[in-house]
Amino acid sequence: MSVLEVSELELSYGGIRALKGVSLSLEEGQITVLLGANGAGKTSLLKAISGLVKPSKGEIKLWGESSLGWPAYRITSLGVAHVPEGRGIFAGLSVRENLQIGGFLAPSKEMPARIEQALTLFPRLKERYSQLAGSLSGGEQQMLALARALVARPRLLLLDEPSLGLAPIIAQEIFRTIRQVHQTGLSVLVVEQNARLALQVADYAYVLKTGEVETHGPASEIRGLEQVSKAYLGVT
Amino acid sequence: MSASYFIQQLINGLAIGSLYALVAVGLSMVYGILRLINFAHGDLMMIAGMLGATLFLWLSKSPLFLFVALALVAGLLGLALERIAYRPLRGAPEVNLLITSFAVSSILQVGMQMIFSSSPRRFETVAALSKLYSFGSVQIRGADMATFFITILSALLLTWFTRRTRTGIAMRAVSENLDTSMLMGINPSRPIALAFFIGSLLAGVAGVLWGWKYGQVDPLFGFLPGLKAFVAAVIGGIGSIPGAFVGGYVLGLAEVFFVGFLPPSFSGYRDVFVFSLLFIVLLVKPQGILGQSKGRRA
Amino acid sequence: MKAWGWLGLVIAFIPLLIWAELGWNGYLLQLFMFLGLYIALTVSLNLVNGLTDIFSLGHAAFMALGAYTSALLTLPLSRRATAFPALPEWFQTLVLPFPLALLLGALVAALVAYIIGLPLLRLKGHYLSVGTLALLVIVETLATNMDFLTRGPRGISGIPVYSNAYWVWGITLLIIYLTVRLKNSSFGLAFSAIRLDDIAAASLGIRTVRYRLFAFVLSAAMAGVIGGLWAHLVRVISPHVFSYGITFQVVAMLVVGGLGSVSGSVLGASLLFLIPEALRYVERQGSFGLSQILVAVLLILIVIFRPQGLLGRNQARRRAKEVV
Ligand SMILES: Nc1ncnc2c1ncn2[C@@H]1O[C@H](COP(=O)(O)OP(=O)(O)O)[C@@H](O)[C@H]1O
Numbered sequence A: 001m002s003v004l005e006v007s008e009l010e011l012s013y014g015g016i017r018a019l020k021g022v023s024l025s026l027e028e029g030q031i032t033v034l035l036g037a038n039g040a041g042k043t044s045l046l047k048a049i050s051g052l053v054k055p056s057k058g059e060i061k062l063w064g065e066s067s068l069g070w071p072a073y074r075i076t077s078l079g080v081a082h083v084p085e086g087r088g089i090f091a092g093l094s095v096r097e098n099l100q101i102g103g104f105l106a107p108s109k110e111m112p113a114r115i116e117q118a119l120t121l122f123p124r125l126k127e128r129y130s131q132l133a134g135s136l137s138g139g140e141q142q143m144l145a146l147a148r149a150l151v152a153r154p155r156l157l158l159l160d161e162p163s164l165g166l167a168p169i170i171a172q173e174i175f176r177t178i179r180q181v182h183q184t185g186l187s188v189l190v191v192e193q194n195a196r197l198a199l200q201v202a203d204y205a206y207v208l209k210t211g212e213v214e215t216h217g218p219a220s221e222i223r224g225l226e227q228v229s230k231a232y233l234g235v236t
Numbered sequence B: 001m002s003a004s005y006f007i008q009q010l011i012n013g014l015a016i017g018s019l020y021a022l023v024a025v026g027l028s029m030v031y032g033i034l035r036l037i038n039f040a041h042g043d044l045m046m047i048a049g050m051l052g053a054t055l056f057l058w059l060s061k062s063p064l065f066l067f068v069a070l071a072l073v074a075g076l077l078g079l080a081l082e083r084i085a086y087r088p089l090r091g092a093p094e095v096n097l098l099i100t101s102f103a104v105s106s107i108l109q110v111g112m113q114m115i116f117s118s119s120p121r122r123f124e125t126v127a128a129l130s131k132l133y134s135f136g137s138v139q140i141r142g143a144d145m146a147t148f149f150i151t152i153l154s155a156l157l158l159t160w161f162t163r164r165t166r167t168g169i170a171m172r173a174v175s176e177n178l179d180t181s182m183l184m185g186i187n188p189s190r191p192i193a194l195a196f197f198i199g200s201l202l203a204g205v206a207g208v209l210w211g212w213k214y215g216q217v218d219p220l221f222g223f224l225p226g227l228k229a230f231v232a233a234v235i236g237g238i239g240s241i242p243g244a245f246v247g248g249y250v251l252g253l254a255e256v257f258f259v260g261f262l263p264p265s266f267s268g269y270r271d272v273f274v275f276s277l278l279f280i281v282l283l284v285k286p287q288g289i290l291g292q293s294k295g296r297r298a
Numbered sequence C: 001m002k003a004w005g006w007l008g009l010v011i012a013f014i015p016l017l018i019w020a021e022l023g024w025n026g027y028l029l030q031l032f033m034f035l036g037l038y039i040a041l042t043v044s045l046n047l048v049n050g051l052t053d054i055f056s057l058g059h060a061a062f063m064a065l066g067a068y069t070s071a072l073l074t075l076p077l078s079r080r081a082t083a084f085p086a087l088p089e090w091f092q093t094l095v096l097p098f099p100l101a102l103l104l105g106a107l108v109a110a111l112v113a114y115i116i117g118l119p120l121l122r123l124k125g126h127y128l129s130v131g132t133l134a135l136l137v138i139v140e141t142l143a144t145n146m147d148f149l150t151r152g153p154r155g156i157s158g159i160p161v162y163s164n165a166y167w168v169w170g171i172t173l174l175i176i177y178l179t180v181r182l183k184n185s186s187f188g189l190a191f192s193a194i195r196l197d198d199i200a201a202a203s204l205g206i207r208t209v210r211y212r213l214f215a216f217v218l219s220a221a222m223a224g225v226i227g228g229l230w231a232h233l234v235r236v237i238s239p240h241v242f243s244y245g246i247t248f249q250v251v252a253m254l255v256v257g258g259l260g261s262v263s264g265s266v267l268g269a270s271l272l273f274l275i276p277e278a279l280r281y282v283e284r285q286g287s288f289g290l291s292q293i294l295v296a297v298l299l300i301l302i303v304i305f306r307p308q309g310l311l312g313r314n315q316a317r318r319r320a321k322e323v324v
């Protein structure tokens, strides 16, 4: 069964049409990457899936159930964790509090164990445990955002440009971790500008162009496509 | 200027600052989450005061009961207002919220005038509160001491609540970023309702304390203190609960010292002073004393 | 509307004004003039709150400035020596003609708007609204306390009655005309760009601060004139007249009519002025305050169910996201 089934999705902001009939499907336990230029509608698609914006047309099914029109917090309770563009950490909360909020829906007696587990993935956060999240470096903030999402023990993880603004080495570390957590059976949908990096870890890829799916296929195939190489891999 | 005069002014400033702080907390919490300047907030204080003045004779056997009951009434009224007037406006332009709160304020004021008439009412007090206690050459009224202790207690409780409880941390998260907090699974309606309830409850507390301090109330007494409490919240850093307390005390002390140390002919200008202070803070340090300077949603 | 259209409107109005002045009873005439003043107030506030991104709550402060200026400068000399002994020699001897006094009232209001506006308009959104409200409180407090100039809470009485239907409606039509012209000019386009996105507008080369300041000052000048007309209609002014009450009333008229729409302002002001007036009859039976509550409830319903107002632009909700 597909984890996520998006069909003919349309979305506009006032007069701006951000999605013009996007269809996409995610297989259980796979990493799917969503490529596309700035303004292609990647963020909008993720927001529509997690319920932050309301599509005007189309259908979204999570584990076979239509989640269209549900508020975001209800979609989260299905097991979807969305790490938004720009990380979306709570700068005025400490690292500990951020992680606690990540597990807002979890039973409180499980919290210590879950937080402990998230911290073993990112030992650096342990050193910063009581600091305000706003005082962390960009890389640490991204780690915190990821750790916070994992505390929720999601079944589907949505990541919006996790490597944005990070040094290459940190970006690689982030992707290594994404792969690591994926091995526990987690399905991942990741939006990425760094196509080379993303296609290395992904199973499947979609390419979005001005609100429409331009092409899609297994990551290995997409990597070989000429237009993708040109546009996103810097090959001329 | 003698030391005891200074201390006396200090105490007066802390007393009025406590009242501003109690009202400012609710304004700050609600603004932090909804970006709503709740003009009706001071009127909740007024309603608690008016009901207190009216009901006291029946309940005079137990001022504590009166106190708790009126705080709860204000809290529930705040909850009801959120439900009826503000919730349908979530996601609407900020200006619509602003106008609605102005309208709600007008309804509360006129409604109370229709029920109780516009004339001031005597607020009965109890002996222990109206008594002046002497400490050397400094005198403190019982009501002022009660006000100060209740405010500090509220500050401590609220700080504990927002730092140590899950709901409290969720409330801060919602206040910082509504969208992201929903992604964490938080239904923002709950923290919002809670913010209205707690804030209105404290406004109710302030209303009773106001009655005890000044001995009379009328249907219009809440509006200006409500505005000044907003000034206090801005000074402290709007959205920040400790900031609301700090701002309340800063404003109370500044106001009292302004009146206390200038010739008496200036005392009428205290509101000019207060609102000029607002101008200055807005222009020089709009994030306030304890507010976060990072770019919030507009 | 083309120029001849305006001319037609004015010409059509003249017989009505003459009829009102000569044929109507005092109550009806008063009603007619107040209607004009409220329409003028709403339209002039629309110039700022509807056409720019400023939402001012300080309009009544500028009214007060105009009202006090004009009242003081036209007050009969016989009253001045007793009521304002502290004021200087020139004041004790100089009586200005009404039109000049009105103009000076507008100038004073505009000057204050300019001086305050320079720093104030750097603020955004709510902070700006609160700043203008602070201005209102400050002006009211000053008027209450500067006894030598304003006679404090007692107010100024014996102001000569100069306002009549011609003056009131002439200026109201002028304000409507100016606002419509401005809305449809390149200025108006700039304003709508500022309202939609001031960062983008600034990068397009629109000097946002200057345009906002211009609107703010012009609107204040209009409020100053209206304040003057008001003073010379009611004969007695005191600080609390120009306070939250009237601010809220005019904001309500503006929002009910629709932000940004001049015809909406006319409609909103007319409805919210005439409905409570009709209700006064009911209130006389002993239910004071009913009309105010009704206006407030109406306002809330409109804001919830028709946020763009009766005739307002159908703006997309500013925040694209929906909060549940
Ligand atoms: N809140 C918004 N209001 C108006 N337009 C928006 C908003 N968010 C995105 N858009 C527009 O929608 C389109 C898609 O944006 P987005 O989903 O952010 O693309 P991407 O993430 O691929 O860069 C763009 O044209 C963008 O300008």
Ligand SMILES: [Mg+2]
Binding pocket: A039, A042, A043, A044, A085
């Ligand atoms: Mg994006």
